[in-house]
Amino acid sequence: MSEYKKSGVDLDSVNHIHRTIAEMLSKTYKNTVVGAGHYAGVIDVDGTKIALHVDGVGTKTLLALKTGIIEPTGIDCVAMNVNDIACIGARPIALLDYLALEKEDKDIVTEILKGILKGSEAAHVEVVGGETAIMPSVVNGFDVSCSVMGKVERLMTGTEISPGDLVMGLPSNGIHSNGFSLVRRLIDQGKISLKDYAEEIMKPTAIYSDAILEVLPKIHGAAHITGGAFTKLHRVTKYGIEIKMPDPPEIFKVIENSGVPHDEMYKVFNMGVGMVIFVSQEHGEDVKRELAKKNFNAIELGKVTSSHSEVRITTYRSSVLHL
Amino acid sequence: MSEYKKSGVDLDSVNHIHRTIAEMLSKTYKNTVVGAGHYAGVIDVDGTKIALHVDGVGTKTLLALKTGIIEPTGIDCVAMNVNDIACIGARPIALLDYLALEKEDKDIVTEILKGILKGSEAAHVEVVGGETAIMPSVVNGFDVSCSVMGKVERLMTGTEISPGDLVMGLPSNGIHSNGFSLVRRLIDQGKISLKDYAEEIMKPTAIYSDAILEVLPKIHGAAHITGGAFTKLHRVTKYGIEIKMPDPPEIFKVIENSGVPHDEMYKVFNMGVGMVIFVSQEHGEDVKRELAKKNFNAIELGKVTSSHSEVRITTYRSSVLHL
Numbered sequence: 001m002s003e004y005k006k007s008g009v010d011l012d013s014v015n016h017i018h019r020t021i022a023e024m025l026s027k028t029y030k031n032t033v034v035g036a037g038h039y040a041g042v043i044d045v046d047g048t049k050i051a052l053h054v055d056g057v058g059t060k061t062l063l064a065l066k067t068g069i070i071e072p073t074g075i076d077c078v079a080m081n082v083n084d085i086a087c088i089g090a091r092p093i094a095l096l097d098y099l100a101l102e103k104e105d106k107d108i109v110t111e112i113l114k115g116i117l118k119g120s121e122a123a124h125v126e127v128v129g130g131e132t133a134i135m136p137s138v139v140n141g142f143d144v145s146c147s148v149m150g151k152v153e154r155l156m157t158g159t160e161i162s163p164g165d166l167v168m169g170l171p172s173n174g175i176h177s178n179g180f181s182l183v184r185r186l187i188d189q190g191k192i193s194l195k196d197y198a199e200e201i202m203k204p205t206a207i208y209s210d211a212i213l214e215v216l217p218k219i220h221g222a223a224h225i226t227g228g229a230f231t232k233l234h235r236v237t238k239y240g241i242e243i244k245m246p247d248p249p250e251i252f253k254v255i256e257n258s259g260v261p262h263d264e265m266y267k268v269f270n271m272g273v274g275m276v277i278f279v280s281q282e283h284g285e286d287v288k289r290e291l292a293k294k295n296f297n298a299i300e301l302g303k304v305t306s307s308h309s310e311v312r313i314t315t316y317r318s319s320v321l322h323l
Numbered sequence: 324m325s326e327y328k329k330s331g332v333d334l335d336s337v338n339h340i341h342r343t344i345a346e347m348l349s350k351t352y353k354n355t356v357v358g359a360g361h362y363a364g365v366i367d368v369d370g371t372k373i374a375l376h377v378d379g380v381g382t383k384t385l386l387a388l389k390t391g392i393i394e395p396t397g398i399d400c401v402a403m404n405v406n407d408i409a410c411i412g413a414r415p416i417a418l419l420d421y422l423a424l425e426k427e428d429k430d431i432v433t434e435i436l437k438g439i440l441k442g443s444e445a446a447h448v449e450v451v452g453g454e455t456a457i458m459p460s461v462v463n464g465f466d467v468s469c470s471v472m473g474k475v476e477r478l479m480t481g482t483e484i485s486p487g488d489l490v491m492g493l494p495s496n497g498i499h500s501n502g503f504s505l506v507r508r509l510i511d512q513g514k515i516s517l518k519d520y521a522e523e524i525m526k527p528t529a530i531y532s533d534a535i536l537e538v539l540p541k542i543h544g545a546a547h548i549t550g551g552a553f554t555k556l557h558r559v560t561k562y563g564i565e566i567k568m569p570d571p572p573e574i575f576k577v578i579e580n581s582g583v584p585h586d587e588m589y590k591v592f593n594m595g596v597g598m599v600i601f602v603s604q605e606h607g608e609d610v611k612r613e614l615a616k617k618n619f620n621a622i623e624l625g626k627v628t629s630s631h632s633e634v635r636i637t638t639y640r641s642s643v644l645h646l
Contacts, residue, residue, distance in 0.1 A: 129375060143458065
């Protein structure tokens, strides 16, 4: 049994539920261009392609309350959404937040909202509404999710990715918003010191949407590394991917050394790479230069191969994983 | 202290948080036409007015699990959203669902999704995406919220409502999705028999959006009766409202007789009227006829008065409330 499953999250079961849902939802489609199961849904509104997406920050909220570092969860919530819709080529325009709280605590709400505002400013989205639900008997602490609406500038579902394309990685800002059930378990077991790593663990998710949209005309695809980490690269292309991952930031080694199998690290965490992009060889240097202007130091990870949908990762310890 | 506050929901405090939020969010506005605090946010996208809204079903989910009647919560979730955006004159187009669960239970997810599909079919919206989050340590049972995107057909914020307008009510389908913290407390105290009233209590929220959009060119305003019930009528007009409420369905009398003050009933529950519309006298009969074709039997409740923002309700027991 994986460490993640032991933390109460069974990815196989979750994936199965997701597939069932996608099938059920597809019955409602008429103007839907991209349905459930991708980075975002896309619907045609009088000829304009509108992207819609919803995502939350999971159980990171529990550590937010424990550490008192609450604001980043608001940024996370925005980031999880705008990064995802950028991956299908949509520019985020408007955002809604949904906040479910155990009790009406003005300070907590204010901190979360401050984070949502910071994130929204960075992603240039307007927060047009939201809901704050007080539900003492349903929620422990708080749960925050956002939904985002964007305008598709160039629909990018991965069909342009082809063998020989460069695979580049954009650095993450820590563990972002995934894998927290596992991290919390390791903290509870005393294997990770929350006191020593609180700041690092609570760092907000990087906002990549602006940078991705800047290079959108020159890339073939993008993959936000979130739940399921590098196992989700299958989603963007039918071709194979062969990458060599860099030495990860310390926090990932701390987590791994607390007892998580090496291969599982790449199935749960971003390992220092929060966004993967696919670029034709000719545009490689150009894209790198433009991303640098947006303060992202893109690193070359590897290439797209012609082998059918195999994701082959050489880890920082030079192990080879087939995901 | 109100019965509702005793159930853990302090409406004053919630309202205060909402106002703080609206102020904070307004800092992000550029293309926003209607911001937080109305029935929906509206943003201008290349000349098209797009409405966005998010809402959940509150603690009705706990009774869903207790009674095993789960599907209606999915319908509720759609209804809460499409009814709200219809009130500002937007036609619902696409929906996202966000489901936070204590554990991965395929049966529960399927029931909720079935409800969301039923609701979406009735409201003619496409469910373009969603998120299912498994969070054992944050959620007890489940929490379901939806966000909806719509296209504004005629922006209706209540400015057209004027003294002399008819106030009409559309029948509700039971207690809908609000006041459940109070209802659950009465059940827990043994004052309402869940066994006898489960079916009635769990009935889904009526979907009014289709009917409202049908009469949209002929009405001056609409108010979905949800949290805060008739106290929220202030939101749609600066003028006074004088209405006589009809005899409510039995379930409301059962709730009242279990110990809720008469006036509080009108501050928490819809009392048989789930949607209020404002119509000029000349269009009254016409609107009634069109609503009847959509299977809603509109009842005349009263009139808009020139007294400044006073909501005067004559209750079914002929008490007069000033809300």
